[in-house]
Amino acid sequence: MTENKDPNEAAIADRVARLVRAERTGVLPLRIWPDEALKSAAAPVNAEELGDQLKAIVDRMLSTMYMTGGVGLAGPQVGYMKRVFVMDSDPRGRKPRVFINPVIDKASPVMLSQIEGCLSFPGLRQSVQRPAQVIVTYIDENFQAQRDVMAGLEARIAQHEIEHLDGKTFLDSMTPNQRAYALREITRARKKDAVRGRSSSIKKEAVKAAKKSQRRRR
Numbered sequence: 001m002t003e004n005k006d007p008n009e010a011a012i013a014d015r016v017a018r019l020v021r022a023e024r025t026g027v028l029p030l031r032i033w034p035d036e037a038l039k040s041a042a043a044p045v046n047a048e049e050l051g052d053q054l055k056a057i058v059d060r061m062l063s064t065m066y067m068t069g070g071v072g073l074a075g076p077q078v079g080y081m082k083r084v085f086v087m088d089s090d091p092r093g094r095k096p097r098v099f100i101n102p103v104i105d106k107a108s109p110v111m112l113s114q115i116e117g118c119l120s121f122p123g124l125r126q127s128v129q130r131p132a133q134v135i136v137t138y139i140d141e142n143f144q145a146q147r148d149v150m151a152g153l154e155a156r157i158a159q160h161e162i163e164h165l166d167g168k169t170f171l172d173s174m175t176p177n178q179r180a181y182a183l184r185e186i187t188r189a190r191k192k193d194a195v196r197g198r199s200s201s202i203k204k205e206a207v208k209a210a211k212k213s214q215r216r217r218r
């Protein structure tokens, strides 16, 4: 998930520090909607999979999240089809958290609407209504079982990421009108990209042709 905020100077400095950290551990390529990985449910992590290999993947997921400026990232978003997500709701990026096999045990009846973004939907921002509080059980980065009451941004991130683990996205939590608008925005952005790609290749061709004729003139 991404936040809908303009970065200030301190946030930019923090992002640079995170970039340095990220480059050391390696970043994974992001799956962009409508990639199939974002439409398939992830499998639970088995007890025998709780080991160094999982720790390495989780580290790379955190790096990828920091590198791309996200506050949450789920396995399927990097093609890792296991029930794992990472998050950092701290504005300075100093509170990395890992959730293995997370389950929402309880959700508050109070609903809250807030703008969300998603690393798998570049540029898209949409208001999504979700329970304000949730109780989540999970296994943490030290492979210990945990049960947390979550509210605010943490509750929102957890619900957004668990949705990814179920093969869904925030599109599924939008009202039909919001979803229709979001899909129109995605199509529009894609068309713009295609036109931009085409015009830049036309430009490149023109530059090449100009250089050739210049050479000929000489």
Ligand SMILES: [Zn+2]
Pocket (backbone or CB within 6 Å): 001, 117, 118, 119, 120, 160, 164, 170
């Ligand atoms: Zn997302």
